[in-house]
Amino acid sequence: MRTARKLILAGAAVVLAMGLAACGERDQVTVYKQGKYQGKPDTKPWENDPGTSLYTTSKWNQGDKSSWESAVKTRNLAQNEYNRAE
Amino acid sequence: MARMKFLCDAERCIECNGCVTACKNENEVPWGVNRRRVVTINDGVIGAEKSISVACMHCSDAPCMAVCPVDCFYRTDEGVVLHDKDLCIGCGYCFYACPFGAPQFPQAGAFGLRGKMDKCTFCAGGPEKDLSKEEFSKYGSNRLAQGKLPACAEMCSTKALLAGDSDVISDIYRTRVLKRGKGSEVWGWGTAYGKPDQQKAAPAGAKS
Numbered sequence: 340m341r342t343a344r345k346l347i348l349a350g351a352a353v354v355l356a357m358g359l360a361a362c363g364e365r366d367q368v369t370v371y372k373q374g375k376y377q378g379k380p381d382t383k384p385w386e387n388d389p390g391t392s393l394y395t396t397s398k399w400n401q402g403d404k405s406s407w408e409s410a411v412k413t414r415n416l417a418q419n420e421y422n423r424a425e
Numbered sequence: 426m427a428r429m430k431f432l433c434d435a436e437r438c439i440e441c442n443g444c445v446t447a448c449k450n451e452n453e454v455p456w457g458v459n460r461r462r463v464v465t466i467n468d469g470v471i472g473a474e475k476s477i478s479v480a481c482m483h484c485s486d487a488p489c490m491a492v493c494p495v496d497c498f499y500r501t502d503e504g505v506v507l508h509d510k511d512l513c514i515g516c517g518y519c520f521y522a523c524p525f526g527a528p529q530f531p532q533a534g535a536f537g538l539r540g541k542m543d544k545c546t547f548c549a550g551g552p553e554k555d556l557s558k559e560e561f562s563k564y565g566s567n568r569l570a571q572g573k574l575p576a577c578a579e580m581c582s583t584k585a586l587l588a589g590d591s592d593v594i595s596d597i598y599r600t601r602v603l604k605r606g607k608g609s610e611v612w613g614w615g616t617a618y619g620k621p622d623q624q625k626a627a628p629a630g631a632k633s
Contacts, residue, residue, distance in 0.1 A: 374496035378509025379552040381501065384570040387555050397572025404502075408426045408590075410572045415589035418578065419597040421604065 428485065428504030429547055430591040431578065432598055433477045436611045437585035440465050440476040444577035444586050448480070451548065451576035452565025458529040460545040461577055472609075478577070478586050481506065481527035481545035489519035489528060503569070504591075505547040510563050513541040547588070548575040 385407035389398050397414055399406040416422065440463050448454065448461045461480040467473040483506045490498040490506065497512035498519075519542060520528040531540040550567030553560035560567060568575060578588030587594040605611050 374490075374493065376499040376509075377496045378499065378512045381499070381507065381550075381552040382555050382570075383502065384549070384555070384567075384572075387570045389572055391556065392571035395571045395573055399572060407572065411426075411569070411574065412590060412593060414572065414574055414579075415593045416597075418574075418584055418587050418589070418594070419600065420584055421600060 426503060426590050427592045429483060429549075429589060430504070430594065431478075431480065431482060431547075431575075432587045432591075432594045433479075434585045434587070434598065434601070435475045435477050436605075437583045438463070438476040438478060439583055439585070441582065444478045444581055447576045447580045448545070451568075452546075453561075454543070454565065455531050458531050458543050460527075460529060460543065462526075478581075479525055479527075480577070481523075481547070482525055483545075483547055488522040488524070492518045492522040494518060499552075501549065503549070505549045505569075507546055507549060507551050507564075508542065508544070509552050510541045510543075515539050515541050517542075545575075548573070 383404070385399060385404045386402055388401050389395070389410075397410040399410045442463050445459065445461050445463060449459075452460065454460055461478060463476055463478050465474060465476040467475060483504060485504065487498065487500070487506045489508075490500070493508075494516060495512050495514055497509045498506060499508070500506050515530060517528075517530065517539065520526070520530070527544045528542045529544060530542060532538060533540065546564050546567075548566050548568035550556075550560045550570065551564030553563060555567055555570040566576070573579065575588045578586045581587075587597055
């Protein structure tokens with residue numbers, strides 16, 4: 340008789356513990372995280388051989404970022420027609 | 426190098442749509458997609474009509490990148506905002522987020538099927554092998570890999586549209602504004618054909 344009561348009490352304690360476990364409060368404010376690019380990697384423009392492209396006057400050393408930048412800057416400055424007029 | 430940017434001079438743009446045509450031709454953009462457009466306000470009002478050429482502005486803090494649910498956008502070392510079409514799901518969030526209406530969606534079929542997003546790439550191609558057939562068919566021409574600048578700006582007849590390193594084009598624009606003046610000085614006969622005091626005297630015996 341006593342064993343049966345103990346078993347019932349233990350069972351009730353387990354049910355109570357499991358039932359209350361679902362009542363926990365969780366943080367409901369969403370924290371957004373900055374996404375990371377998931378796509379394929381891209382190659383750098385200065386890694387190309389300048390000789391492969393047709394109809395261009397730009398020349399740079401393959402793989403050299405600064406020489407590519409100076410080539411593009413030269414091209415960029417050609418947009419200033421005041422330089423050509425004076 | 427700072428960041429690659431576009432700058433459109435509203436005083437110079439004559440709404441010729443040459444930039445739009447150059448972009449279409451250079452990148453073989455499909456029918457219905459306009460990577461670049463010319464917007465005009467006060468159309469027909471003399472002196473008040475202004476036009477500006479608009480495309481992706483390659484924002485430093487791009488809202489399209491922030492809202493993309495599949496994170497298909499990336500920014501190159503030169504500051505150009507590009508995306509991977511293999512990842513894009515064509516949801517259109519970037520279109521709602523963009524203040525310039527840059528993202529375009531090709532439509533095909535009778536039921537308004539929306540394809541993968543397409544936008545101005547600053548003529549920098551995309552995440553495929555540079556100057557390859559795949560890159561051209563998905564993203565268009567890669568002029569930066571050839572040491573060139575975007576076709577729209579390089580062919581602009583009035584040089585209203587400038588493209589390139591933001592420091593350099595800002596200097597070009599600043600010099601221009603200082604030389605041409607402001608207000609009514611910037612347009613009209615004198616600006617177009619030169620002021621009388623600036624014209625060279627014709628040599629004796631020369632035809633008029």
